[in-house]
Amino acid sequence: MTKPIAIQGIKGSFHHEVAQVYFSDKAEIVECMSFDGTVNHLLNGDTDHIVMALENSIAGSIIPNYALIDTHNLSIVGEHYLDIQHNLLALNGQSITEIKEVHSHPMALLQCKVFFKKYSHIKLVEAQDTADVAKQISDQNLKGIAAIASKNAAKIYELDVLEESIQTIKHNETRFVIVKREIQITERKELNKASLKFELDHKRGSLATILNVMSDCKLNLTKIQSLPKIETPWKYAFFVDVTFEDYKDYEKASSIMQLMAENFKVLGEYKNARL
Structure with missing residues (x-):
């Protein structure tokens, strides 16, 4: 039996619209008034998928949502970009x-x-x-x-x-991700994007070295977001998105970064929605 999709907001919201497009316009929806609520439904097993906004082309990253995915060891299995018209x-x-x-x-x-x-x-x-x-x-x-x-x-x-369309900047896009509790088994040939998290000391060249590894392994960095580790002054966690043409290139880069960075984690491997 297919479980409903949990979203932040109610029917008619932009999250609902993404759920209809990504899954089906007939998909059953669980309405939640907070992102914490959607994650709780996922952790409790009430749903197998949640839809979560992660960044906006005008407002930037929704940082607490990165933390929710990381803290609860959730997995990004897909993404969808929605043109937001107010x-x-x-x-x-x-x-x-x-x-x-x-x-x-x-x-x-x-x-x-x-x-x-x-x-x-x-x-x-x-x-x-x-x-x-x-x-x-x-x-x-x-x-x-x-x-x-x-x-x-x-x-x-x-x-x-x-x-219609009363927003100041007419091209206003939000990136939504589809999140599950566990990694989704997908054929490697269908995977060409990944979301990663790692930590680095506040030392000269530490980030540049990691970025060089990505470049040398033919990865394209599409997103980078840093967050300070509150419990450890001058230490930072980085959330990055990379795209690639060959999974072997990504696999090689991941193995090297895992050795170079601390607490390296794959938040998700999925298909790039911006092809």
Whole structure:
């Protein structure tokens, strides 16, 4: 029996949209109001897969999610890039001049800030989840309040789209990863991307040496994120993504890095979604 997919947010959220595209539009969904909640469902065995946003082309990395994957020894088995389009939603028949407040996630409000400069009468209010605001407007028949959410949310909760694509930077993309408890067995020929974590001392040339190994082994570094180790001053953990054409090149680089770096860990091997 196929278990449901756990997501952060509710139906109509961008995580829900990714789950529909990556798995199936008929996939059963477990709605969670936090990333910790989605991970707990995975650890408890309520689900075999979770969808988790990892970075945004405007806002950068969602660092706590890297820590969640690492701390719980989870495995990234896939990824999906979603073009994030923010839309202004309200009850049927409402006009933007009737809207007094717009409720949405702080990040969505920030990304649409320039649009609302034209509407000084509208108060911006932070909320926990974009789609949840849309649901509340629909369920409670809230007049004078609008949400910033996806067109999918408008369809699910039967709201009007007052304005489309209101984000300041029109090309706004988020990278989502598919996470499981254990490594997924996949044919090597299908694998061309990996997420790795390792630690280095704060010494001159330590990071450059590792990067040279990647380059010499024909790996392409697509992402690097450093995090200080709080319990060990001046020591850093690095989260990196690499792509490769030949799995043998990646295998060779991994074996060398494992010897050179401390606490080397493979967070996931999967197919690059940006081909």
